[in-house]
Amino acid sequence: MENNQYTDLIKRKQQITKQLAVLKKDKKVQEYLDLCNLYSTLTKEEKTLSKKLKSQEYSTCNHICCCSLVERDYQEGRTHRYYGCIKCGLNERILAKTANFTFSQIIKEHILNPDEEIMYNYLTSKSLSKKNIIPGNFELNRAIYLKINAKYPEIDDETALRYLKYALYKIQNISVNAKRKTSRALRLSLNPEFNKWD
Numbered sequence: 290m291e292n293n294q295y296t297d298l299i300k301r302k303q304q305i306t307k308q309l310a311v312l313k314k315d316k317k318v319q320e321y322l323d324l325c326n327l328y329s330t331l332t333k334e335e336k337t338l339s340k341k342l343k344s345q346e347y348s349t350c351n352h353i354c355c356c357s358l359v360e361r362d363y364q365e366g367r368t369h370r371y372y373g374c375i376k377c378g379l380n381e382r383i384l385a386k387t388a389n390f391t392f393s394q395i396i397k398e399h400i401l402n403p404d405e406e407i408m409y410n411y412l413t414s415k416s417l418s419k420k421n422i423i424p425g426n427f428e429l430n431r432a433i434y435l436k437i438n439a440k441y442p443e444i445d446d447e448t449a450l451r452y453l454k455y456a457l458y459k460i461q462n463i464s465v466n467a468k469r470k471t472s473r474a475l476r477l478s479l480n481p482e483f484n485k486w487d
């Protein structure tokens with residue numbers, strides 16, 4: 290039974306190989322294949338370039354940092370704070386996420402997504418400058434900053450921070466019901482369950 294199945298399969302493959310060889314001689318098909326190859330080459334180049342551009346953005350950003358993760362080591366009685374930049378998104382949290390893995394595990398086991406990998410590579414060679422630190426929740430600060438920046442792309446840091454402070458003031462002083470909190474989270478592209486408004 291399986292023997293027959295195997296013979297049929299091989300025959301079918303041979304047929305297809307012949308059909309492919311005929312099709313390959315067709316000009317339109319050749320054009321299609323060439324375009325597919327070119328497309329995949331361009332996609333590779335795009336990935337390399339976007340990595341470079343992101344790294345460049347990290348190194349030229351005048352970071353505005355905010356604490357993004359607090360980890361308490363109860364055994365050693367120490368607290369470790371990780372910071373992230375609300376402007377470029379560079380976030381030391383990635384170091385906490387990878388702390389228990391070796392470099393080869395991180396690569397082989399796909400611990401990080403491509404964006405996180407760029408961040409990881411950057412932070413393991415350079416440190417995040419924490420000249421400007423602001424209080425509050427990282428996700429919320431970054432979400433508001435991104436909204437401000439989308440509306441005023443040329444805005445300077447000082448003005449952006451003033452707008453940010455005002456937005457936070459309104460969020461923290463005007464009480465709204467749960468439904469409106471959810472829609473506010475969605476407007477800010479935050480998780481709808483986000484609840485660290487204070």
Ligand SMILES: [Zn+2]
Nearest residue numbers: 350352374377
């Ligand atoms: Zn930055």
